Amino acid sequence: MSLLEELIRSIDEIKKAASEEIGNVASISDLEKLRVTYLGRKAELNLILRQLKELSPEERKIVGEKANAVKKELEEKIREKESQLSHTKEKKEIVDFSLPGKKYYVSSEHPIQKLINEICEFFIGLGYEVVSGPEAEIDYYNFTALNIPPYHPARSMHDTLYLSESTLFELEGTEDELREATRKIALLRTHTSPVQIRTMLRKKPPLFIVAPGRCYRRDVPDATHSPVFHQIEGLAVAEGISFSDLKGTLELFLRNLFSQNARVRFRASYFPFTEPSAEVDVSCIICGGDGCRVCKDTGWLEVLGAGMVHPNVLEEVGYDSEKYTGFAFGMGVERLAMLKYGIPDIRLFFENNLKFLEQF
Amino acid sequence: MKVLYSWLKEYVDIDIQPEILAERLNYAGISVESIEKIVPSFKGVITAKILEVKPHPNAEKLQIALIDSGKGTIEVVCGAKNIAPGQIVPFAPEGSTLKNGEIRLEARKIRGFLSRGMLCSEAELELGDDESGILILSEEISGDIPIGVPLEEALGIKSDYLFEFELPSNRPDAFSVVGIAREVAALFNSKAKFPDFHLTENGPQIGDIVKVEVEDENLCPRYTAKAVLGVINKRSPFWMRWRLLHSGIRPISAIVDVTNYVMLETGQPLHAFDLRFVKDGKIIVRASGKDEKITTLDGVLRTLREGMLLIADSEKPIALAGIMGAENSEVKEDTTDVIIESAHFDSKSIMRTSRILGLNTEASTRFEKKVDPEGTVFAAKRAAYLMRDICGGNVAKGEVDIYKKKAGQVQINVRHNRIEKLVGMEFSKEFVKRTFENLGFKVEEINEGYRLTVPTFRPDIEREIDAIEEIARIYGYDRIESTLPSNNHIGGYEEDLKVLRDIRERALRLGFTEVITNPLLGSKIVEISGFSGREEEKLVKVVNPLSNDLSILSPRLALNLIYVIRNNFTRSVRNVRIFELGRVFKNSDGILPEEKTVFAAAVCGNSLEKQWWGGPLNADLYDLKGLAESVFGAENLEFNPLDSDASFDGINLNFLEGDKSAIITSKGRPVGYLGAVKSEVLRALDIDIQVYVMEIIPEILKSSILESKKYQPVPLYPAIVYDFSFIIPDEILYSDIRDAIISLNLKYLESVEVFDVYKGKGIEKGKKSMAIRLVFRSPDRTLEESEVRDSFEAAMSIVKEKFGADIRRADVS
Numbered sequence A: 001m002s003l004l005e006e007l008i009r010s011i012d013e014i015k016k017a018a019s020e021e022i023g024n025v026a027s028i029s030d031l032e033k034l035r036v037t038y039l040g041r042k043a044e045l046n047l048i049l050r051q052l053k054e055l056s057p058e059e060r061k062i063v064g065e066k067a068n069a070v071k072k073e074l075e076e077k078i079r080e081k082e083s084q085l086s087h088t089k090e091k092k093e094i095v096d097f098s099l100p101g102k103k104y105y106v107s108s109e110h111p112i113q114k115l116i117n118e119i120c121e122f123f124i125g126l127g128y129e130v131v132s133g134p135e136a137e138i139d140y141y142n143f144t145a146l147n148i149p150p151y152h153p154a155r156s157m158h159d160t161l162y163l164s165e166s167t168l169f170e171l172e173g174t175e176d177e178l179r180e181a182t183r184k185i186a187l188l189r190t191h192t193s194p195v196q197i198r199t200m201l202r203k204k205p206p207l208f209i210v211a212p213g214r215c216y217r218r219d220v221p222d223a224t225h226s227p228v229f230h231q232i233e234g235l236a237v238a239e240g241i242s243f244s245d246l247k248g249t250l251e252l253f254l255r256n257l258f259s260q261n262a263r264v265r266f267r268a269s270y271f272p273f274t275e276p277s278a279e280v281d282v283s284c285i286i287c288g289g290d291g292c293r294v295c296k297d298t299g300w301l302e303v304l305g306a307g308m309v310h311p312n313v314l315e316e317v318g319y320d321s322e323k324y325t326g327f328a329f330g331m332g333v334e335r336l337a338m339l340k341y342g343i344p345d346i347r348l349f350f351e352n353n354l355k356f357l358e359q360f
Numbered sequence B: 001m002k003v004l005y006s007w008l009k010e011y012v013d014i015d016i017q018p019e020i021l022a023e024r025l026n027y028a029g030i031s032v033e034s035i036e037k038i039v040p041s042f043k044g045v046i047t048a049k050i051l052e053v054k055p056h057p058n059a060e061k062l063q064i065a066l067i068d069s070g071k072g073t074i075e076v077v078c079g080a081k082n083i084a085p086g087q088i089v090p091f092a093p094e095g096s097t098l099k100n101g102e103i104r105l106e107a108r109k110i111r112g113f114l115s116r117g118m119l120c121s122e123a124e125l126e127l128g129d130d131e132s133g134i135l136i137l138s139e140e141i142s143g144d145i146p147i148g149v150p151l152e153e154a155l156g157i158k159s160d161y162l163f164e165f166e167l168p169s170n171r172p173d174a175f176s177v178v179g180i181a182r183e184v185a186a187l188f189n190s191k192a193k194f195p196d197f198h199l200t201e202n203g204p205q206i207g208d209i210v211k212v213e214v215e216d217e218n219l220c221p222r223y224t225a226k227a228v229l230g231v232i233n234k235r236s237p238f239w240m241r242w243r244l245l246h247s248g249i250r251p252i253s254a255i256v257d258v259t260n261y262v263m264l265e266t267g268q269p270l271h272a273f274d275l276r277f278v279k280d281g282k283i284i285v286r287a288s289g290k291d292e293k294i295t296t297l298d299g300v301l302r303t304l305r306e307g308m309l310l311i312a313d314s315e316k317p318i319a320l321a322g323i324m325g326a327e328n329s330e331v332k333e334d335t336t337d338v339i340i341e342s343a344h345f346d347s348k349s350i351m352r353t354s355r356i357l358g359l360n361t362e363a364s365t366r367f368e369k370k371v372d373p374e375g376t377v378f379a380a381k382r383a384a385y386l387m388r389d390i391c392g393g394n395v396a397k398g399e400v401d402i403y404k405k406k407a408g409q410v411q412i413n414v415r416h417n418r419i420e421k422l423v424g425m426e427f428s429k430e431f432v433k434r435t436f437e438n439l440g441f442k443v444e445e446i447n448e449g450y451r452l453t454v455p456t457f458r459p460d461i462e463r464e465i466d467a468i469e470e471i472a473r474i475y476g477y478d479r480i481e482s483t484l485p486s487n488n489h490i491g492g493y494e495e496d497l498k499v500l501r502d503i504r505e506r507a508l509r510l511g512f513t514e515v516i517t518n519p520l521l522g523s524k525i526v527e528i529s530g531f532s533g534r535e536e537e538k539l540v541k542v543v544n545p546l547s548n549d550l551s552i553l554s555p556r557l558a559l560n561l562i563y564v565i566r567n568n569f570t571r572s573v574r575n576v577r578i579f580e581l582g583r584v585f586k587n588s589d590g591i592l593p594e595e596k597t598v599f600a601a602a603v604c605g606n607s608l609e610k611q612w613w614g615g616p617l618n619a620d621l622y623d624l625k626g627l628a629e630s631v632f633g634a635e636n637l638e639f640n641p642l643d644s645d646a647s648f649d650g651i652n653l654n655f656l657e658g659d660k661s662a663i664i665t666s667k668g669r670p671v672g673y674l675g676a677v678k679s680e681v682l683r684a685l686d687i688d689i690q691v692y693v694m695e696i697i698p699e700i701l702k703s704s705i706l707e708s709k710k711y712q713p714v715p716l717y718p719a720i721v722y723d724f725s726f727i728i729p730d731e732i733l734y735s736d737i738r739d740a741i742i743s744l745n746l747k748y749l750e751s752v753e754v755f756d757v758y759k760g761k762g763i764e765k766g767k768k769s770m771a772i773r774l775v776f777r778s779p780d781r782t783l784e785e786s787e788v789r790d791s792f793e794a795a796m797s798i799v800k801e802k803f804g805a806d807i808r809r810a811d812v813s
């Protein structure tokens, strides 16, 4: 058989086979496959056309015309079949929208970190820098530099976990010697306030920072106590900062965190590193202030400790306490998260049960 | 501290609703935790006079009392023996109730005799715990007691409130009724008054009875003593017991109760010694010697360290100064001669002793906060007065008062404009001056403000700022306006935190759930993880842990994640895909341990569960490798199989399966590890499926995250893609194949990528099939297949020749 005959036969066979298959096809997607098989770049008809260069010009014309005619014919058939199928399609292909969507990797944020980020972002908006510090800390930064020298009564309020044998209560010596000794005692920080000291030691005012982080206390775990917890510390030091500025900042913050309608109140309190000091309450988010179990019928929830930075603290880091004033505040993140999400037990945060975490 | 409102009102003239008072005190920092309305649990109980007591006709143990109830005489049956004609007693008539209505009294026959009501004991009335006899009002209350009036009126306990205060630790003065009265006075622009009394001293000279020697005036700047002789120690009167009980102090005997009462009243802790047991009446205040012993009032024999402050006589210690008395000199029922100690001890010394012995008392907590050194004489006199008033006897003339180290007078200047600048608002000079005065300061107006003389009971006022707080506090924080500081900084995260935030976001995007764990681990996990011997010295331990389970700071965050998996296992959650950004700790040569922030992740079970359309996908090491590559960039990481006793960052990796684990490096520097957790470790934690963990220190890799993104041209022209698959021996790694192809330096080769690896059915043992895709592309035109066909052939032949690959398929697509 000559190549010409062979090619013409092939074309006829392709036409026959294709027509048959197109006739039998039952879905648009199968039809689409046929289109690729018979008309695509790698389809046999195209391969035949590539062999034309081996024929004489007359033969080329014959085969070329024939192949193109078949191609047109098949295209037409496919179009026809397509319109046919699309009319009957609704009956045959049912999309079951009641099937669940495909679940790929679904992850959750930890509610504590989520809240920390939310709070930090608020303060970033006010021009604060987010900074951090070590969790294993020297006594000097955790206490002494914060106006809590050795033998200060406030030391007993913090049940501290020590990393080095604390001999403070046995040391004899002058006040200065004892203060120096606290530079050699390692502990787990009981609050994020030492980050204030570390930051002030390396930066000059004006200074606006927030420091989130993990803290430790020697607390027996129960529904509201955990030996490890998170705090966010805030510090603003500049010329002319006043208690009014502290009030305004925290009121804005708490209304942003809880609700536009939340009321905020400041009560006098005592922290060694601030003066004047305040405890800050927000109107109960559960009962709106009418009194309920969560707020112990007071209508208020204590959420923050704050105050004007004590001049002793500013002087300890070498700031001019006449020229610069500042405020500081600190909050327990777990407590805020418990209030915000209605979580009854602080231990849930550290158990990391995935059924708990996937709610956030 | 708990105080009855009626008691407080004795020292300040106010008539305010308790809730309103509480609110103002709250704002001023004298926090009121609760207000409890004090209501007697009885109703309808009245006073009655016993006219006659006669035996019960049918019962030996009972008596019949004929009483005058104010509305005539009534006969009642009574079992108590302490009744006698002439006494005034509480009488619960028919129709009255006891114990909040639990008991309703009716006339009833007792052993054949009709009793119309009953006489009551303190316990039955719930006024105290004494149930030994009837409460004899005529012995408890001085003066005439009307008959037939409600009992609560006669006792003066009608409508009272109990305030519970949470007091700031820097305000020793506020730990007393007088101190709180002073605060109330300042808040309501009134004046507080001290208890008023006249002390009669008609005993011998104090010097003939007590001699005091203070050996260390630094530890005991002041020691005051008074003596009351010839007392009869008995129960203290009802009013005193009532107040003590409500303040949370159990009444014991009049002498002891008076010392506690005066401590609550004035804030000055007192101690009473029985003169009999003080040898030669000589009190020596001295430091303890080595291993000296004392049995304190709580019955505990304590061995002291050298240098603890003691009160002793010439033979023995008789009290742990400022903390607790000793049993050997305790006041007893038959005590007749009393020495009252009213001293000022150094707060540090008290704190030190109290901490070392683990002994906190009402007295020690007050001394720790620095009690007013000027208050000792007043308190001693007040106690002597009350003792004599209740127990009779004679007060010795004068007092011993050794006050060698006088408290200096603190004077500070307060600038008016500094107050305004700090608080952020204007104040009238009149308000400022008045407030200081009401708080007990002496005020002298000077040019720029005020010169204050600080009262000795306010050790917290040391400099200007402390005085400014007083103004803000008494004015009320609620009335200070709100402003925002001017701040022209641009906020943001410091560099390290920016890195962590980005890592976190990338891990979340890849479907890893964030966890936060407690870094404090127990010794068990550390043990089963293979930290022993020299390794153990690297662990950072808490010296005073709450328990063994919370004693070691995690050296490997992966261990914490294994614990999370275990927690979830116990709740039937078996598919876990988690990460944490936390800290790990290791001992160092310095004071602080080495502390590093690490990124850890763990997987087990299925990473994708079986669903109707497909799955499941098993979680394995490549989930973690993929995480590492997506977070830090595959080009920055190398994964090298573990050596036999491999370690990372100086700590061993004994808890990993050596042949299924790798050290991760970046340009040759170790940055982390990943691997399969040993089955022994998992078994010990009751985990029965394979767990994979990874830990990376981001510090070294942070440039890969911080690096600012630069635009790369998007490919414009189509690529030519070749796939080929082949069979090779199992030990040949993908990287061997990839590197061999890359080493050919093929023109237009854009990427080499493996897209299938298969071992098992249909493939000879010890071999695997692998499929590779090569992508060729020109940046400036469309390639013809013929241009790269030879390159593709070359790639196939090198794989064939170098690795003995058996090529199965080759396609261009």
Ligand SMILES: [Zn+2]
Pocket (backbone or CB within 6 Å): A284, A285, A286, A287, A288, A289, A290, A291, A292, A293, A294, A295, A296, A297, A299, A300
């Ligand atoms: Zn509420």
